Amino acid sequence: MTDLVRFEVEDGIGTIRLDRPPMNALNSEIAHGVIEACDEASTRSDVGAVVLYGGEKVFAAGADIKEMAALSYADVAPHTVLLQDFARAIARVPKPTVAAITGYALGGGCEIALACDFRVAAKRARLGQPEILLGVIPGAGGTQRLARLIGPARAKDLIFSGRFVSADEALAIGLVDEVVDSEEPDAVYAAAKARVAAYATGPxxxxxxxxxxxxxxxxxxxxxxxxxxxxxxxxxxxxxxxxxxxxxxxxxxxxxxxxxxx
CATH class of the missing domain: 1.10.12.10 (Lyase 2-enoyl-coa Hydratase, Chain  A, domain 2)
Known part of the structure; x- marks a missing residue:
């Protein structure tokens, strides 16, 4: 597994930790690392639930634009397949999953959070699909999962405008399931673990x-x-x-x- 992604297990809960400071920009290496971590989480008998976590300051601020900008029309096809495989690997973990969103969850970061069963966000978190501002659209499932989660009209508002939403607005429209109003650095991670703790020992x-x-x-x-x-x-x-x-x-x-x- 890559150094940019860690997988840790404690009390029946597996944590997939993104670790590419400062913003956890999502590149091919992270995508492959998360796919591998999801495979491990799916098969390990000591894992009953999974937290996807980007650390105390940020979840994932989107794709690595420098990597993406270098792609030609011919190159982007396999890259798009990888992006969707990345999110799909999270969605297909056959155990309850939760995204612990501490800061920005934008573009691809929002898309991998959407692939989880639940989303817990810090009060200061910001979420969005700003791809339209780059002249493209979400390519890792955002147009599909977001519309299914919050409805087509609200999804179009976020995707067409590229605007960021606050944690409170995200909660109001159903984009997140819980907002944690605490300055403690590990409060969101603790809340995310608490949300799935009961499932870790369930049937x-x-x-x-x-x-x-x-x-x-x-x-x-x-x-x-x-x-x-x-x-x-x-x-x-x-x-x-x-x-x-x-x-x-x-x-x-x-x-x-x-x-x-x-």
Whole structure:
């Protein structure tokens, strides 16, 4: 794994840490590093949830424009594939994921935050898709994930204008799920970990199935989504966690089960 991306595990939560000071500009090396970290997070049995974190001062202020500006029309095709693979790798982690946004999350930075299940932001954070100001559009899923998250009209406002939104506005329009009003340097990271801590010890196969049902279901018609849900529901009756969960509920009531992840 590259020095620009670190993967650490503590208490069942894996942290993918971007480390390219000062602004975590996203380049090909970071993209490959995050893809590798997502693969590791997906397969490690000691990881039940994942935090994507850029550090105490910034999340990711966008793509490395110097790298991108050097690309020709012919060069940009594989680069665009890499950008989308980068965000897709985050979205496809079969475990709950949360972005801990401390400062700027712009362009590609906003897009990789969108690929997470949840977003927790510092009060001072700023988010946006300013690609239009460079004469291009979001290329790592921003036009698609943003519209699905906050609706087409609001997504068009942000994408057409390229404007930044405050954490409070982001919360109001559904772009983030929580705003942390604290000056403590690790407050946002702590809040992000707290948001997914319960999932880290939850029924992992059921959580993965729930995530798949929601994420794939919104991409198809209702009937196809219901068929997917039915198949995933059935599949969980072959798991040990289903036996543990239902037996525990009958004997002890809700919330007492200790799942095995099998």
């Amino acid at each position: 992992r196969l059921a959580l993965a199935a729930a995530k798949e049902a929601v994420d794939k279901g919104i991409e198809v018609d209702l009937q196809s989504g219901l068929e997917l849900e039915r198949a995933l529901f059935w599949s969980l009756f072959a798991t040990r966690d289903k036996e543990i969960g239902m037996t525990s509920f009958i004997e002890n009531g809700p919330g007492k089960a200790v799942f095995e992840g099998s």
